[in-house]
Amino acid sequence: MSSINYADKIPNNVNLSEDRKLQRALESWQPAYIDWWKEMGPEGTATSEIYLRTAISAEPDGWAQFGHVKMEDYRWGIFLAPPEKDRKVNFGAHKGIDAWQEVPGEYRAMLRRLITVQGDTEPASVEQQRLLGLCCPSLYDLRNLFQVNVEEGRHLWAMVYLLHAYFGKDGREEAEEMLERRSGDPDKPRILGAFNEKTADWLAFFMFTFITDRDGKYQLCALAESGFDPLSRSCRFMLTEEAHHMFVGESGVGRIIERACQVMKENRTEDVRKFGVIDLPTIQRYLNFHYSVTSDLYGAEVSTNAATSYNMGLKGRFEETKIGDDHQLEHTTYAVLHPVSGGFQPIEVPALNALNERLRLDWAEDVAKGVERWNKIIAKHGIDFKLTLPHLAFNRAIGHFSDIAVDPTGKVITKEEFARRRDEWLPSAADLAYVQSLMTGAVHKPGQFANWIAPPARGINNQSVDFEYVRFA
Amino acid sequence: MELKRQHLIDPVVCIRCNTCEETCPVDAITHDGNNYVVMAEKCNFCRACVSPCPTGAIDNWLLVDNPWSIEDQFGWEELPLGETGPTESEPAPLPPEEVSDLLAAATATTGPRVPAPASATSPYVALYSREKPVIARVAGNMRLTADGAGSDIHHVVLDFQHNAFPFLEGQSIGIVPPGVDDKGRAHNIRLYSIASPREGERTGFNNLALTVKRVPGGVGSNYVCDLKKGDEVKVAGPFGQSFLMPDDPEAHIIMICTGTGAAPFRGFTERRRRNAADAPGKLMLFFGARSPEELPYFGPLMKLPKSLIDVNLAFSRLPGQPKCYVQDKIRERSADLAVLLPQAKTHIYICGLKGMEHGCDEAFADICRLNGMDWASLRATLRQEGRYHVETY
Secondary structure (H helix, E strand, C coil): CCECECCCCCCECCCHHHCHHHHHHHHHHHHHHHHHHHHHCCCCCCCCEEEEEECCECCCCCCCEEEEEEHHHCCCCECCCCCCCCCECCCCCCCCCECECCCCHHHHHHHHHHHHHHHHHHHHHHHHCCCHHHHCCCHHHHHHHHHHHHHHHHHHHHHHHHHHHHCHHHHHHHHHHHCCCCCCCCCCCCCCHHHHCCCCCHHHHHHHHHHHHHHHHHHHHHHHCCCEHHHHHHHHHHHHHHHHHHHHHHHHHHHHHHHHHHHHHHHCCCCHHHHCCCCHHHHHHHHHHHHHHHHHHHCCCCCHHHHHHHHCCCCCCCCHHHCCCCCCCCCCEEEEEEEECCEEEEEEEEHHHHHHHHHHHHHHHHHHHHHHHHHHHHHHCCCCCCCCCCCCCCCCCCCCCCCCEECCCCCEECHHHHHHHHHHHCCCHHHHHHHHHHCCCCCCCCCCCCCCCCCCCCCHHHCCCCCCCEECC | CCCEEEEECCCCCCCCCCHHHHHCCCCCEEECCCCEEECCCCCCCCCCCCCCCCCCCCCEEEEECCCCCHHHHHCCCCCCCCCCCCCCCCCCCCCCHHHHHHHHHHCCCCCCCCCCCCCCCCCCCCCECCCCCEEEEEEEEEECCCCCCCCCEEEEEEECCCECCCCCCCCEEEECCCCECCCCCECCCEEEEECCCCCCCCCCCCEEEEEEECCCCCHHHHHHHCCCCCCEEEEEEEECCCCCCCCCCCCEEEEEEEHHHHHHHHHHHHHHHHHCCCCCCCEEEEEEECCHHHCCCHHHHHHCCCCCCEEEEEECCCCCCCCCCHHHHHHHCHHHHHHHCCCCCEEEEEEECCCHHHHHHHHHHHHHHHCCCCHHHHHHHHHHCCCEEEEEC
């Protein structure tokens, strides 16, 4: 079945009411989730009504229904993409057998870990973004932020459902811990590093949704290939929602660039800070930061963990079934860039061990295309400036580049030089202070935008740009 | 000229997320390193891709005589400019004689030569005829008047699917009821005013709505009022080159109607609401019916913000109250109308029953006299400049 049962306390399309034990378990997790949302969700929004998209079915025509709702009343639920008939395990040692509808016993621990790590990122990003609404550049942007937030919340539900439904007591404990960890808390941090960084301003938020949520997309794509069918179906539906997050990021940065270019042209100057907009070099430094920090999320370039989860049939490659090879990779190699005495060299490693790197490169290619589209905005204004992605080895804390210092072009330098020139390449304290100084108050008048960002090309769901996307009580 | 409707993706707005390609049930969407594109020969307008698209880039529909190939689309940096109307130099085809006769009768008092407002968009006229109609499918049919009300007025939505049917607010379409009359001849064509704005009854959908009152024994109105969802209807048109909306946000529009005469004004109002809700030009509506139950679109009309439209309703059969007609409401608003009438951006439209014209004329004459203006000469100027339009039946 694919229609969603809204009569239940927890909307779902997984026949939850037929499994009383699971239903009770999730219903007892639900109040803890709402408490977490009240404590760590967007600040000061309890009474606002937001023009949100809510799924009423997982079919194409039903999952984007728009209306004004309070965030606490948002119907977080459990939605899986419709099952694919006769789906198989499509890669790894078990390639060709029917996809698992239950957890294969021997892979239980590995699978639980994969789901927990994915799930932990979802509440983490809500926590990272909880203060942004207080300095929103428009109602349109505020609405987009909240849409991203509620959907991250729903993605947590998707993973918690899997933990509860398939992992018994261990799974329930993992689900509880998801609500206990806190982004940036030194005692109980979120699992992955990038999710403990602050999202202190809207440029960071847009960069995060453009770059880091795109990591989320690629991780979800890899999990959507999973031989464990409930995970695959969960991730496939999450991907449809994830596209919106990428849109918010790409168009958000694009509009900041557009505004910077407008002011540069109008005033024939590159020094746009005195006009209260964000200069292109600062945008480049934010890009360098978010790109390098997110690169770390893929883990070590050469990894036996990745090989194991692939071999087990649990986590595939991006678009696994579209790749024309044996989907087992036991006898193939893959060239991975390694640091070698003062430079870099591609070295062939067993393809199974290079899966992290391969996914990272798929992601990097996708990020690069978005950056190209930003450059088109700059070129359209006739401005001689190009945003570029830094070298993959730049500013890395995880993997085999973490021991060396590299400038954004990929030149290996000393650690001292890196420390000395850091502020040329990464946002300095002054950059952060400047950007935050632009974002001290919220713009709440429909159709009005903060000075540092251009309005979007069109509104949400065919509404006008000056539509009242958020109503305050 | 044969225009086709083509589904296209706006490359400026699209973020290449692949959701549409993933969603399309007929694999009509593909991409290269540059753009996501729609194959015109495969797309069946099912719109399954529209709501999942996070950006709205997918929701573009152009009228073309030759569909763009995917190779064309791959090379785009932005959408080509849409067909917005025929060029000025292109003479509009004449409507068939039976349609001209109907239009002439409807505009008898102003004469057929009243030009369209100067700012109006050039309309397409008679793209389809009785001999070569376009097939529309009924997307919905809903009774607008209350169950117990004396009149039975329907809101009928027609969808043109892949066929282009470009129209403007104020235009009409022709429908020929199927079958023959008692003399064995094909029925006469019936004209119905379009009640939707040009972008469609629902923005982006290739559809339009009609507001039709069932006339006892009337062949045309009974045919239309009895249409069921999914029925196919042969449609001619669009018709009308004069009773068009000024395309100017500063234009003041005074709209006076009774019953289903509200149809074109619903189109005007929706056009403003969706595209220029904060336009400086005023919309002023005088709308007459016997009672609220018989006033089509009474509910939605009451929900429109006052900043968009100034609504004046006249009911002639309210129990225990004196009869009130549109001309009475016009007189009540003398002060405001006296300010609007002499302005160069003011337009007057009257649509409804024949009898209403005379009363409106007298009311305007009174307002002018009391404010030192001469209605006869003002009306002549308004007509000449395409700012005074009457369509009655």
